[in-house]
Amino acid sequence: MYQVKTYNAIAQAGLNTFTKDYALNQSDQPDAYLIRSVNLHQETLPKSLKVIARAGAGVNNVPLEAATANGTAVFNTPGSNANAVKELVIALLVIASRNLMAAASYSAEHTEADVSQRTEHDKTKFNGTELLGKTLAVIGLGHVGSLVANAALSLGMNVIGYDPYLSADAAWNIAKQVQRAASIKDAVKDADYVTVHVPKNEDTLHLISTTELNAMQPGVNLFNYSRIGIVDNAAAVTALNAGHVAHYYTDFGEPQLANRQDVTVTPHIGGSTIEAEVNGATQAAKTIMTYLETGNVKAAINLPDLNVPFNAAYRFTVIHENVPNMVSQITSKLATANLNIATMANAAKDKTAYTIIDVDDLDHQSSQQLIDALNAIPAVTRVRLLSHN
Ligand SMILES: NC(=O)C1=CN([C@@H]2O[C@H](COP(=O)(O)OP(=O)(O)OC[C@H]3O[C@@H](n4cnc5c(N)ncnc54)[C@H](O)[C@@H]3O)[C@@H](O)[C@H]2O)C=CC1
Ligand SMILES: O=C(O)CCC(=O)C(=O)O
Numbered sequence: 001m002y003q004v005k006t007y008n009a010i011a012q013a014g015l016n017t018f019t020k021d022y023a024l025n026q027s028d029q030p031d032a033y034l035i036r037s038v039n040l041h042q043e044t045l046p047k048s049l050k051v052i053a054r055a056g057a058g059v060n061n062v063p064l065e066a067a068t069a070n071g072t073a074v075f076n077t078p079g080s081n082a083n084a085v086k087e088l089v090i091a092l093l094v095i096a097s098r099n100l101m102a103a104a105s106y107s108a109e110h111t112e113a114d115v116s117q118r119t120e121h122d123k124t125k126f127n128g129t130e131l132l133g134k135t136l137a138v139i140g141l142g143h144v145g146s147l148v149a150n151a152a153l154s155l156g157m158n159v160i161g162y163d164p165y166l167s168a169d170a171a172w173n174i175a176k177q178v179q180r181a182a183s184i185k186d187a188v189k190d191a192d193y194v195t196v197h198v199p200k201n202e203d204t205l206h207l208i209s210t211t212e213l214n215a216m217q218p219g220v221n222l223f224n225y226s227r228i229g230i231v232d233n234a235a236a237v238t239a240l241n242a243g244h245v246a247h248y249y250t251d252f253g254e255p256q257l258a259n260r261q262d263v264t265v266t267p268h269i270g271g272s273t274i275e276a277e278v279n280g281a282t283q284a285a286k287t288i289m290t291y292l293e294t295g296n297v298k299a300a301i302n303l304p305d306l307n308v309p310f311n312a313a314y315r316f317t318v319i320h321e322n323v324p325n326m327v328s329q330i331t332s333k334l335a336t337a338n339l340n341i342a343t344m345a346n347a348a349k350d351k352t353a354y355t356i357i358d359v360d361d362l363d364h365q366s367s368q369q370l371i372d373a374l375n376a377i378p379a380v381t382r383v384r385l386l387s388h389n
Contacts, residue, residue: 002292003027003048008036009056011274014281016287030287034281037061037268045070048071050384053287055280057143058227059301060200067302068352071319071382074301075290077283079143081271085225086147088270089195093136093152096193096221098128101264111322125291132156139184139207140226142168145197146173154178159289162187183209184208185215193221200227206327208232213239225270228252295356295386304349312342312358315386316371321379330355330380334374337366 002022006015015024023320029048033040036054039061047070051345052062054076067074095101103126107115122254125161134157138149140165149159153175162181176205181187184207188194194216198204208222216222222245224231231248233256239245240262250257253265271280290296294310295317297303309376316334327346334357343358365384372385 001030003029004032004034004288005030006034007038009277010034010036010284011277011281013278014055014283014285017282017285022289031292034284035061036280045072050382051075051288051291053077053284055277055284058200060227061132061247062301064302065277069381072318073297073303075279075284075287075291075299076301077287078299080277080280081273082147084199084273085144085270087150087273088266089144089148089223089225090151090155092223092264093131093155093193093221094251095264096247097131097134099126100128102126107129133158134192135160135190137162137181137187137194138178139163139187139194139196141174141178141197142170142197144225146170146195147197148195149178150175157193158348160187160191169326184212188212188216188220191216191220193223195223196226198226198230200230204230206230206232206235207237210235210238212246216245218244220244222244224248224249224250224252228254233257293386295384297354302349302352303354304347304352306339306345306347306354306356308343308345308356310340310358310360310388312360313387314359314362316350316357316359316374317382317384318355318357318374319382320353320355320377321381322348322351323379326353326377326379327355329377330357330374333370333377334359336373337363337370339370 004022005026008023029052030046031048031050033052037058041063045066049072051073052067054062057078059074059076062074064074092300136152136157136159138145138159138161141149141161149161152159160179160181162184182185196208199208207230236245236248237256240248247262249264251266251270257263257265270299295309295315297305298307318330331355339359341357342360346353346355371383371385374380
């Protein structure tokens with residue numbers, strides 16, 4: 001029985017995906033974590049932990065180096081909540097263009113009779129603009145950014161995208177009318193609205209700061225529905241104070257953004273729809289089961305892709321450092337154990353490599369000895385033995 005520890009509110013419909021071989025509990029010997037936004041950076045990952053699945057996109061709450069050193073695979077659920085973020089950003093574009101926050105709270109501030117008398121008079125206070133023909137800059141054109149860009153096009157906006165790392169697969173999702181910018185400055189310089197949809201990492205910290213804000217035209221509306229820190233909030237506040245940025249919308253609050261008419265902070269609700277939560281939890285549960293039962297890897301954050309049909313009786317999976325001579329050391333241990341290899345595959349990603357070896361016969365007496373011998377190879381971080389039962 002596999003032990004799965006969950007953190008945060010995980011959609012029950014997703015948890016129902018687990019088969020009877022999985023126990024959901026708070027075990028201190030978990031095989032898997034299924035998480036959302038919990039910050040794991042201060043946690044010591046237990047040695048039993050083979051996989052962390054993040055229901056959602058961002059993995060900045062997961063200590064990736066520690067996980068890799070522990071031999072723990074880390075996955076997210078790409079795209080599972082992208083539509084939810086897209087719809088929220090489109091709603092905010094409409095809110096921004098039509099002064100809708102102020103207009104919608106208007107009736108709450110007046111008595112019924114007063115409203116009926118004043119409506120026609122006061123409506124001029126809430127004049128807006130249309131999105132049709134306005135320009136949106138989208139920084140990051142992955143799962144969320146591509147949906148936002150395409151939806152904005154369908155509203156008649158001009159859309160300029162910037163994403164120097166766009167994958168070939170992701171490029172297929174972007175409408176050809178989205179113009180490509182060569183730099184952030186080029187993307188934002190004529191934009192009425194700027195939205196960022198990039199992962200948080202050391203390269204994207206303060207991606208939008210004073211230089212980029214100064215490159216925007218006065219009156220721009222800025223959106224950060226990615227992560228705190230991608231927009232330099234201190235620089236954004238300076239630009240708001242100068243009247244250069246008209247309004248800043250973000251999903252991530254901090255004290256300097258509080259109590260301002262020109263800032264809207266939503267409480268990290270970008271992915272908070274029933275549909276997105278079910279999608280994410282279901283995808284995460286399936287990922288955990290596939291990895292624990294077959295060792296196969298597709299789109300892990302810290303392991304290379306490796307997909308080998310599991311047809312043999314037994315499978316060894318070995319996570320190790322990406323250094324020379326590992327495969328020969330591993331196979332020589334199997335040779336010493338007099339084992340015939342049915343299938344073998346190896347792949348590497350950055351500093352980490354992963355080897356799968358299938359065998360048809362295995363003497364149970366000596367299997368633990370072999371696991372110990374593989375674990376004793378310097379640079380091996382985790383060995384697992386899988387079988388079909
Ligand atoms: N507010 C919320 O609740 C949610 C927030 N997010 C966040 O939104 C962001 C985007 O998520 P996804 O679209 O799913 O990720 P993704 O990985 O599908 O796309 C990110 C894109 O950013 C691009 N990129 C990376 N560095 C860049 C840079 N320096 N400049 C320009 N582009 C760059 C990548 O090439 C990629 O195409 C992430 O930070 C994620 O954590 C995602 C879902 C919900
Ligand atoms: O609602 C959540 O769990 C977080 C969504 C999010 O920020 C993400 O998927 O990166």
